[in-house]
Amino acid sequence: MSEELKKNPSPEENKKEEVKKEAPKPEAKKAAPAAKKVPPKPQIVVAPKEEPNEDWQKKLIGELGDSVKEAYVSVGEFNIVVENNENYIDTFKKIKDFGFDYLADISSVDYLKYEGAPKRFGLSYHFYSVKMNKRMRVKVFLDDGEKVPSVMDIWKTADFHEREAYDLMGIVFTGRDSLERILLPHDWVGHPLRKDADKIEGREEYTARLVRKLREED
Amino acid sequence: MFKREIVELNMGPQHPSTHGVLRLKLKLDGETIVDLEPEIGYLHRGVEKLAENFNYLQALTLTDRLDYIAAVSNNLGYIETLEKLGGVEVPKKAQYFRVLLTELNRIASHLLWLATHALDIGAMTVFLYAFREREMILDMFEMYTGGRLLTTTFRYGGLKEDIPEGFDKKVKEFIKIFPSRMEDYEDLLTENRIWKKRTINVGVISAEDAINLGLSGPILRGSGVPYDIRKVEPYEAYGEFDWEVAVEEGCDTYARYKVRLKEMRESLKIVEQALEGMPEGDFRAKVPKTLKLPKGEVYHSIEAPKGELGYYLISDGKGTGPYRLKVRGPSFVNLQGLKPMCKGHMVADVVAIIGTLDVVLGEIDR
Numbered sequence: 001m002s003e004e005l006k007k008n009p010s011p012e013e014n015k016k017e018e019v020k021k022e023a024p025k026p027e028a029k030k031a032a033p034a035a036k037k038v039p040p041k042p043q044i045v046v047a048p049k050e051e052p053n054e055d056w057q058k059k060l061i062g063e064l065g066d067s068v069k070e071a072y073v074s075v076g077e078f079n080i081v082v083e084n085n086e087n088y089i090d091t092f093k094k095i096k097d098f099g100f101d102y103l104a105d106i107s108s109v110d111y112l113k114y115e116g117a118p119k120r121f122g123l124s125y126h127f128y129s130v131k132m133n134k135r136m137r138v139k140v141f142l143d144d145g146e147k148v149p150s151v152m153d154i155w156k157t158a159d160f161h162e163r164e165a166y167d168l169m170g171i172v173f174t175g176r177d178s179l180e181r182i183l184l185p186h187d188w189v190g191h192p193l194r195k196d197a198d199k200i201e202g203r204e205e206y207t208a209r210l211v212r213k214l215r216e217e218d
Numbered sequence: 219m220f221k222r223e224i225v226e227l228n229m230g231p232q233h234p235s236t237h238g239v240l241r242l243k244l245k246l247d248g249e250t251i252v253d254l255e256p257e258i259g260y261l262h263r264g265v266e267k268l269a270e271n272f273n274y275l276q277a278l279t280l281t282d283r284l285d286y287i288a289a290v291s292n293n294l295g296y297i298e299t300l301e302k303l304g305g306v307e308v309p310k311k312a313q314y315f316r317v318l319l320t321e322l323n324r325i326a327s328h329l330l331w332l333a334t335h336a337l338d339i340g341a342m343t344v345f346l347y348a349f350r351e352r353e354m355i356l357d358m359f360e361m362y363t364g365g366r367l368l369t370t371t372f373r374y375g376g377l378k379e380d381i382p383e384g385f386d387k388k389v390k391e392f393i394k395i396f397p398s399r400m401e402d403y404e405d406l407l408t409e410n411r412i413w414k415k416r417t418i419n420v421g422v423i424s425a426e427d428a429i430n431l432g433l434s435g436p437i438l439r440g441s442g443v444p445y446d447i448r449k450v451e452p453y454e455a456y457g458e459f460d461w462e463v464a465v466e467e468g469c470d471t472y473a474r475y476k477v478r479l480k481e482m483r484e485s486l487k488i489v490e491q492a493l494e495g496m497p498e499g500d501f502r503a504k505v506p507k508t509l510k511l512p513k514g515e516v517y518h519s520i521e522a523p524k525g526e527l528g529y530y531l532i533s534d535g536k537g538t539g540p541y542r543l544k545v546r547g548p549s550f551v552n553l554q555g556l557k558p559m560c561k562g563h564m565v566a567d568v569v570a571i572i573g574t575l576d577v578v579l580g581e582i583d584r
Contacts, residue, residue: 044535047303047514075303075516101429102445104519107530107544114534114541124530126517126546130429130443133450137517157432160554168266183259183583192267 049074056134060098067091078136084148089175092125092138092151100127100136103151106161108169111141112195120144121171125151142171150176168193224252229568231260237334237572238579242556244565251560251568256553261583269543274300274374274509277540282368284547285581287330289369290323290359291522297372298453299518299529303511304374310497312376313455318389318492319362319371320454321485325396326355327523328478328485332403335475335573339416344406351392351399358388374509376502386493393490400483407475417471421559421571424469431558432551435525436481437575440474442467447521459491471574478576510538524548524576547581 049072052058057078061071067090070081082091104126111117119141127136142148150173152158162173163182170191173179181188189206190197230241239260245253265284269277281292294316301308308316333348356366361382363369372378407413423433425441438445446463448456464480466473513535519528525548532542552575559571 045512046535047512047516074514077517103432104526105517105528105530105544105546107542107546109532109542109544114532124515124517126528126530130445135451135517155432156430157551157554160550181259183262185259192264197267 047075052078054078056132057136060095060136063098064091064094078134079139080136081139081141084140084142084146088140088149089151089154092154095127095138096154099129099132099134102128102130103155103157103161104128104135106158106165108165108171108193110169110193110195117141119146121146121169123148123165123171145172147172147174149174152176167191170194222247227565229565231257237577240553240572240577240579240582242568244568246565249564251563251565254557254560254568256556258553258579258582261579263584265584266543266545269540271539273537273539274511277543279368279370281545282365282370283580284545284584285327285522285524285527285549285578286367287578288323288327288523289365289367290319290371291327291520291527293369293371294320294454295518295520295522295527295529297374298520299516299531300374300509300511302518303514303516303531303533304505304509306375306503306505308376308454309500309503310455311499312372312501312503314492314496315377315381315501316372317454317456317459318489318496319359321488321492322355322358322389322392324485324523325482325489326352328482329355331478331523331573331576335570335576336407336413338569338573339413341406341410341413344403347399347402347406351396354388354392354395358385358392361385361388373502375505376500380501381496386496389489389493393486393493396486397483400479404479408479414472416567416570417475417574418468420471420563420567421574422470423555423559427558428555431554433525433555434548434551435521435523435576436464436474436477437525437552437555439463439465440477441469447519447526453520455492456488458495459488461487461491471570474574508538511535519546522548524578524581525552545581545584547584549575549577549579549581550584553577553582 052061052071052073061068067082067087068080069083072079082088107124109122109124111120111122121142121144123140123142125138127138140148148171150158150162152162160182163180165171166173166179167181167183168191180186187206187209190203225246227244227246228241229244231239241257243255243257244251265280269280278293278296281296282289284292329348329352333345336344359369360366362385363371423441425443428438428441429443434445442465444463444465449463461484464477464484466477511533513533515532517528517530519526526546527548528546530544530546531540534541556571556575560568
């Protein structure tokens with residue numbers, strides 16, 4: 001009986017499988033030409049970049065001179081791209097003298113999986129001018145391990161922002177007293193906001209150290 | 219006869235007056251503060267990293283948990299950032315209602331600040347009074363969003379749903395009651411001799427220093443800088459209302475107290491105007507169900523109750539979530555003002571100065 005039971009369903013299953021195998025084929029044939037009409041990958045829409053045309057923008061670009069590698073307006077925001085070289089601090093001093101006295105934020109970005117970025121990391125300095133009521137952004141691109149001078153002497157507010165960029169992204173700032181982690185524990189290994197953070201070795205090491213410490217306390 | 223030495227003292231992370239898990243490493247000469255170092259990160263949940271793995275709508279829920287006292291403001295900043303990159307025009311009705319809720323949230327946040335700040339200094343009564351009024355606002359949030367603190371209020375392109383029936387009645391009731399309640403707080407504090415002694419000339423910071431340190435919100439305005447993003451770069455419908463920026467020249471804790479009280483009054487004015495002039499029409503613009511944003515980057519900031527709340531969003535144009543989301547929390551930056559404000563003061567003044575900074579650790583640690 002058991003053999004029969006086992007045998008009986010098998011041809012039915014086979015039939016079902018055959019039907020299943022047959023069934024998708026015409027569907028696939030139908031789907032294929034439709035897919036050709038619609039592009040397989042939707043095109044990436046890019047926010048347009050415009051030439052800076054306001055007077056103060058042109059004046060600022062003129063004052064900064066060769067330091068400016070690229071200047072554009074995108075989504076209504078004025079961007080300047082500078083390079084990490086010996087004029088770096090001078091550029092920022094000129095920006096402050098121009099009127100941008102309020103440094104709103106320093107953001108670090110990992111461009112590892114981003115198409116069209118010249119280097120691995122990026123820093124964006126967001127400025128506001130209380131006198132002129134204008135905003136702008138200064139961008140700099142950095143290689144992995146490239147150090148960048150601190151702007152803490154110009155804007156004291158940079159302290160926490162730079163510590164955060166170091167802590168979470170691993171960007172090292174030079175020319176300041178100390179650069180310690182701010183949000184994570186001081187003996188943490190790795191920088192979690194990097195796009196390859198899950199590959200970084202050392203997390204187990206940190207956990208093991210923590211467990212050992214707890215056991216010693218017991 | 220007695221040796222003078224510098225004593226190190228830990229204040230926090232479990233300390234009632236630090237409003238969360240803030241630890242301060244104090245260096246004391248007797249009872250005078252020589253040096254101070256804030257130690258943060260106890261509440262770090264990795265909001266920015268989480269946002270990279272979420273889609274745009276899911277990431278909205280994370281913003282609730284930044285400044286959990288002013289979740290509506292956080293939602294507004296985030297949604298506006300998306301809308302700026304997506305280029306969506308929000309209907310007038312949604313704009314008005316967004317302003318109304320955000321201003322109610324500002325009042326709620328300032329009430330919590332007033333309650334805890336007064337409690338830290340020793341005035342217990344104000345705490346109970348302020349929480350009573352804050353409850354009314356939280357009830358309104360509950361009526362509209364279903365949540366009291368974690369509201370997830372707005373959606374891309376407008377509002378989640380239309381304004382519920384009976385909501386305006388609740389707001390009107392609040393508008394009627396609140397001015398007299400404000401007078402009660404002022405009766406208790408403004409001319410109170412102890413209050414004045416504890417706040418005047420405590421935590422002084424000049425306008426230049428405040429700008430250099432990146433302080434924002436009532437702290438900057440308490441130093442005489444009229445920097446209010448609602449006025450200088452009006453977003454939503456703020457340009458259409460009649461209100462004033464609260465500015466005080468005192469630079470101290472008392473000045474910041476007055477700024478926040480005035481702000482509550484101005485917020486109530488905005489709420490009243492927004493309710494009266496509430497336009498008819500759609501509450502949401504026509505937007506696709508799956509949100510995809512163009513490749514690009516945008517920084518948008520709004521005036522949260524604590525100060526300038528900025529979102530820096532990078533989209534790679536492929537995914538349905540942010541490639542990178544950086545939050546510029548006002549409390550995070552304002553905390554840098556603690557050190558220069560505290561130097562030379564007594565330990566008891568640290569409590570007053572933490573209160574006047576109005577920090578929320580959820581936003582600092584992210």
